[in-house]
Amino acid sequence: MNTFIQLVISGVLIGSVYALMSIGLTLIFGVLRIVNFAHGEFLMIAMYGAWAFTQVFGLNPYLAAVAIVPAMSLFGAVVYRLIVSPALDKPHLVIVFATMALSIFLQNAALMTMTADLRDIPPIFNHSISIGPIFLRPELLLGFLITIACTVGLQWMIKKTYFGKAIRATVQDGEAAMLMGIPVPRIFLMTFAGGSALVGLSACVMMPLFSVFPSVGLNFVLIAFVIVVLGGMGSIEGALLGGICVGVTQSLSSYYVAPAFGQMFFFVLFLLVLIFRPNGILGQQGAATIGMNE
Amino acid sequence: MSVEFRPTRISMLPKRGQISWFEILSLSISILLIIPGIAPNFQDVILLSFLFGGLALAWNISGGYAGLISFGHSAFFGVGAYTSTILLVNYGVSPWIGVWIGALFSAVLGSVLALICARLRGPFFILSTLAFAEVVRIGALNWSSLTGGPEGLSIMPTPLLTNMVFASKTTYAALMLTYLVLVYFVTKSLEASRFGYYLLAIRDNEDAASAAGVNPLAGKTAALALSAALTGVGGSLFAQYFLYLDPTYMISPELSFQFALLPAVGGLGTAVGPVLGSFLITPLSELLRSHLGNAAAGLHLVIYSFSLVIVMLYFPTGVAGALNRVSHWRPFS
Amino acid sequence: MSALLQVNNIRRAFRTTLAIDDVSFDVQPGELLGLIGPNGAGKSTLFNLIAGVLPSTSGQIIFDGKRVTGWKSHDIARIGVGRTFQIPKPYRQLSVVENVMLSAFLREKSLAGARRLAEATLVDVGLTDYIEAPASSLSVGLLKRLEVARALAMGPKLVLFDEIVAGLTPTEVGAMTKFVAALPSRGITVIWVEHVLYAIMKTATRMLVINRGKLIAEGAPAAIARHPAVVKAYLGEEMDIA
Numbered sequence: 001m002n003t004f005i006q007l008v009i010s011g012v013l014i015g016s017v018y019a020l021m022s023i024g025l026t027l028i029f030g031v032l033r034i035v036n037f038a039h040g041e042f043l044m045i046a047m048y049g050a051w052a053f054t055q056v057f058g059l060n061p062y063l064a065a066v067a068i069v070p071a072m073s074l075f076g077a078v079v080y081r082l083i084v085s086p087a088l089d090k091p092h093l094v095i096v097f098a099t100m101a102l103s104i105f106l107q108n109a110a111l112m113t114m115t116a117d118l119r120d121i122p123p124i125f126n127h128s129i130s131i132g133p134i135f136l137r138p139e140l141l142l143g144f145l146i147t148i149a150c151t152v153g154l155q156w157m158i159k160k161t162y163f164g165k166a167i168r169a170t171v172q173d174g175e176a177a178m179l180m181g182i183p184v185p186r187i188f189l190m191t192f193a194g195g196s197a198l199v200g201l202s203a204c205v206m207m208p209l210f211s212v213f214p215s216v217g218l219n220f221v222l223i224a225f226v227i228v229v230l231g232g233m234g235s236i237e238g239a240l241l242g243g244i245c246v247g248v249t250q251s252l253s254s255y256y257v258a259p260a261f262g263q264m265f266f267f268v269l270f271l272l273v274l275i276f277r278p279n280g281i282l283g284q285q286g287a288a289t290i291g292m293n294e
Numbered sequence: 295m296s297v298e299f300r301p302t303r304i305s306m307l308p309k310r311g312q313i314s315w316f317e318i319l320s321l322s323i324s325i326l327l328i329i330p331g332i333a334p335n336f337q338d339v340i341l342l343s344f345l346f347g348g349l350a351l352a353w354n355i356s357g358g359y360a361g362l363i364s365f366g367h368s369a370f371f372g373v374g375a376y377t378s379t380i381l382l383v384n385y386g387v388s389p390w391i392g393v394w395i396g397a398l399f400s401a402v403l404g405s406v407l408a409l410i411c412a413r414l415r416g417p418f419f420i421l422s423t424l425a426f427a428e429v430v431r432i433g434a435l436n437w438s439s440l441t442g443g444p445e446g447l448s449i450m451p452t453p454l455l456t457n458m459v460f461a462s463k464t465t466y467a468a469l470m471l472t473y474l475v476l477v478y479f480v481t482k483s484l485e486a487s488r489f490g491y492y493l494l495a496i497r498d499n500e501d502a503a504s505a506a507g508v509n510p511l512a513g514k515t516a517a518l519a520l521s522a523a524l525t526g527v528g529g530s531l532f533a534q535y536f537l538y539l540d541p542t543y544m545i546s547p548e549l550s551f552q553f554a555l556l557p558a559v560g561g562l563g564t565a566v567g568p569v570l571g572s573f574l575i576t577p578l579s580e581l582l583r584s585h586l587g588n589a590a591a592g593l594h595l596v597i598y599s600f601s602l603v604i605v606m607l608y609f610p611t612g613v614a615g616a617l618n619r620v621s622h623w624r625p626f627s
Numbered sequence: 628m629s630a631l632l633q634v635n636n637i638r639r640a641f642r643t644t645l646a647i648d649d650v651s652f653d654v655q656p657g658e659l660l661g662l663i664g665p666n667g668a669g670k671s672t673l674f675n676l677i678a679g680v681l682p683s684t685s686g687q688i689i690f691d692g693k694r695v696t697g698w699k700s701h702d703i704a705r706i707g708v709g710r711t712f713q714i715p716k717p718y719r720q721l722s723v724v725e726n727v728m729l730s731a732f733l734r735e736k737s738l739a740g741a742r743r744l745a746e747a748t749l750v751d752v753g754l755t756d757y758i759e760a761p762a763s764s765l766s767v768g769l770l771k772r773l774e775v776a777r778a779l780a781m782g783p784k785l786v787l788f789d790e791i792v793a794g795l796t797p798t799e800v801g802a803m804t805k806f807v808a809a810l811p812s813r814g815i816t817v818i819w820v821e822h823v824l825y826a827i828m829k830t831a832t833r834m835l836v837i838n839r840g841k842l843i844a845e846g847a848p849a850a851i852a853r854h855p856a857v858v859k860a861y862l863g864e865e866m867d868i869a
Contacts, residue, residue, distance in 0.1 A: 035417035101602035108592035264432040267425045498718035506730040507704040
């Protein structure tokens with residue numbers, strides 16, 4: 001029984017870390033109605049950035065966030081201007097292919113400059129925290145706390161600030177928002193940049209837990225997609241909930257079922273969600289069957 | 295499916311559902327290219343361009359005509375390849391037969407994908423195809439007793455007609471060209487048929503199609519099954535050429551992307567487009583791989599993907615779209 | 628004579644709202660039934676229910692003697708129900724004639740036959756000048772005409788017109804109204820939802836008025852115009868039959 005509780009708790013913690021990585025993706029979809037297929041590579045770049053920061057300055061990656069978050073925000077803005085914005089008024093497949101191509105570009109640029117070697121940072125914490133019979137890795141706990149803080153902060157921003165209201169208006173009806181004087185293209189840019197900034201933060205949280213290599217994005221982007229669909233595209237609480245579901249599922253199935261099939265389990269879960277509840281648990285009604293650009 | 299060709303009037307440039315001089319010329323040139331001695335250094339590239347041209351055409355049936363953008367077609371490629379290879383290696387069944395059984399299995403898999411995912415639209419559908427292919431890949435990787443697992447499967451390299459293993463690349467090139475012509479013929483017939491129009495209607499406006507009596511789910515399922523079957527055939531031929539199956543490559547997202555990319559660059563929803571796309575991209579990527587692949591791992595893909603982004607942003611209708619604009623250009627009217 | 632369409636106690640609930648509340652009516656063959664009501668009354672929802680696009684929460688729909696409640700829209704289309712969309716939904720990358728051919732395939736299996744039928748229908752609605760034009764190049768007014776052509780090319784027994792003259796010039800409205808008025812004599816029963824009241828009042832043989840999901844009045848156009856509940860529903864708007 002203790003094992004089970006341990007697995008569930010670890011699952012919740014890692015799930016929250018996955019959730020942090022997915023919030024950017026779900027926000028971008030909710031506001032811009034596009035899926036950024038290069039999302040995993042954004043994470044990869046940010047992770048390399050966090051790693052480099054720790055190598056050069058000897059600081060821990062949590063502090064690296066101070067530099068990485070703004071840097072990723074800028075990176076996101078550049079990608080938006082150069083690739084996303086010109087593609088928005090074209091047939092949908094253009095943005096799909098363009099972000100896919102960007103993904104390949106970034107992976108191989110990383111391969112060329114950093115080689116395929118795995119990069120790690122030296123461990124920060126030396127022992128686990130124990131609460132009763134449960135052991136918790138401090139990196140996971142910290143990640144969990146950062147995610148919760150972030151989610152609360154974002155929710156506050158969305159509900160209480162003008163920017164948040166503008167975002168909600170754009171999500172509901174972009175044209176009407178424009179007519180009301182909301183600078184929709186600016187909102188798009190800021191959302192994309194903001195989503196990228198969140199990816200940067202999550203990279204700093206993930207660096208103590210995972211190694212980085214050029215194709216690390218592929219592992220995580222599929223997880224992010226599952227989380228976003230599960231939680232409902234465009235919903236921040238949904239991303240958190242989805243992340244926890246995924247984390248717990250992965251934790252339990254890796255232990256009780258063979259680890260190899262553990263991964264497949266999770267895609268099957270994804271397909272099941274797509275079939276039975278394509279709008280996710282907390283998402284917008286009909287989003288999946290209406291798609292976008294209709 | 296009623297086929298209508300109008301042989302009395304052949305147009306210059308490609309038109310939907312009809313033969314054109316452009317196509318006849320291209321076919322003639324392709325046949326010439328196979329002849330040994332004409333292009334000895336390029337046999338590999340030509341062969342692969344034919345094969346990927348066929349694969350691109352196959353993808354285009356569900357992707358370009360029915361509008362179902364799939365990034366999971368490598369699952370069908372792999373299933374076709376594994377089926378014919380397992381039948382050959384374990385049961386001695388000739389690939390000349392095995393290819394069709396592989397196509398059948400791929401068609402079934404394609405129908406399953408449609409039944410599960412065809413109700414989804416936009417990026418949700420695309421994501422579901424990715425997940426689907428991953429499930430198939432992980433299954434293939436772990437079902438070692440059937441597929442040989444991560445070590446893959448090998449075919450005996452001794453040339454033998456009944457085993458579809460040949461000594462000369464010329465024969466392989468002829469085989470690949472035959473595949474290309476086959477899929478091309480299926481595509482053209484589709485264009486000239488009622489079923490083809492149903493797919494276009496489903497693609498352009500599913501609600502209107504329903505209101506006109508077209509069953510969108512049935513149409514999508516048929517399109518995916520056909521596309522999957524033809525992709526499976528390509529997979530089998532690939533296996534017969536390379537003589538080695540590796541699940542990490544055969545059922546990969548990278549390969550799936552390739553199948554979608556070639557038609558997109560060449561022109562979706564046209565017959566000529568995917569072929570043009572293949573002849574543009576396949577030699578380019580081989581060229582980049584051979585000249586730059588060693589200098590810095592990944593540089594060729596950097597250049598390649600960068601060009602892609604440019605093409606996508608500035609030529610969304612692809613090469614065939616540009617050709618079409620040229621064909622409407624009337625400088626003297 | 629038994630009714631072509633019977634709508635019995637149809638209800639459609641969306642989460643907390645009752646979009647259609649216990650609506651019942653019959654449509655006889657050869658009728659030109661007008662359906663009016665203020666914005667948001669539920670007219671398009673009713674069309675979507677009849678056409679099978681939306682499932683009803685309860686109630687029955689019987690068309691041509693068949694129970695079609697719960698049928699999918701493509702199946703209902705196949706047994707003779709044609710419809711237009713309030714916001715036109717053309718097949719954008721196909722030409723005008725190809726748009727109509729799709730509908731014509733219900734009657735003609737061959738491409739050549741469907742094309743002939745499509746061309747004839749386009750002559751009927753006056754779109755011959757645009758036969759080969761891509762549908763994406765048409766203005767809204769012409770697209771509405773295309774919607775009508777597509778519905779008619781199916782050879783329907785019943786046709787559901789959804790605001791087909793809204794936004795057209797008075798001349799165009801006149802022409803379309805004349806056209807629609809002639810349909811029953813060609814064996815096509817019509818249910819017409821419209822906001823341009825004078826058009827529909829002149830041509831309808833019978834009117835239904837719907838407000839807030841309920842049927843509030845039924846009868847001849849002249850009687851409807853004076854019906855107190857109807858006038859109230861339109862907030863005192865005077866209805867001009869001339």
